[in-house]
Amino acid sequence: MQEKMAMKVRAFGNIVVVAIAVTAFTTECSEHSAKVNPAPAHGTPTSLRPDSPPVKMKSEIKKDVGFSVRDATDLGRTVDLQHADLWRFCLERKGDAPDSVDLGAVPYGEECPDHWNAHVPDMKTPNITGKSFEKAYSSLLKKGYNSRFIDVYYGSTVELDQQDVARVHGQVCKQEPQAGRSFDASENVKLYVAIGNCHHK
Structure with a gap:
């Protein structure tokens, strides 16, 4: 197990770090969970939707494919792997590293774009002052x-x-x-x- 993981790190670099983090997120593997900051429980669903990125990530891990997860729009948001279940998987393309893919996602509540880096309306900071x-x-x-x-x-x-x-x-x-x-x-x-x-x- 450790030798296989080391080979993946040499082959894919940072992309495999993402894969390892997702393994901890989806399987609750105690060996790797210490490498990821504990995720707050606020607003996190108890079950994964079939189009959520963690489900797709798990599929790529089973295929021994490296991957990264990115905002599919032009907003450039960094997909939060600790709360990836709040995002919807939309697009896939070949990654920069050999045998790797980029997975495009948007938060639930937004429509999936039909192409990468699609222009979307400017996102405004919500008014949360006074709320719990x-x-x-x-x-x-x-x-x-x-x-x-x-x-x-x-x-x-x-x-x-x-x-x-x-x-x-x-x-x-x-x-x-x-x-x-x-x-x-x-x-x-x-x-x-x-x-x-x-x-x-």
Whole structure:
């Protein structure tokens, strides 16, 4: 098992790192799960839909094919493998590495494009200030925001470790960027959450 994995790493490089991460996500293999940050439970379905990327990823792993998972649109969102079940598999093309494929996806709630890098309407930052953290965080994930790029400040000015996000229960008092701003794939979202309810002066 270890020799086979080492061969895949030499052959496919970063693409296989994705495959290993998905193996942990889909099979809950304890050997690799430590390499992936624990996924928050907020807004995560308990069963996988047949057109979800993890189902397709599992199929590629069985075929011993390397792969990457990408936003099928021109928004350039980074597909969050910890919450890949919130995305819909749409397109496939030959990858850059030998015996590899690129899988194109969009969040559920969006229509699949008929070609790669399809132009879609500008995505606006939703208004989540005043909402419970659970609803706010879930709404961001469902719109295609990556959990690694959501910075959470829980009752303090110190950013919370991602592995501790699941314990956050409170009201979102402030968000950056502000609601209505155009989506920027290079910009992190910052959520300032009260331990309980916000107390505005």
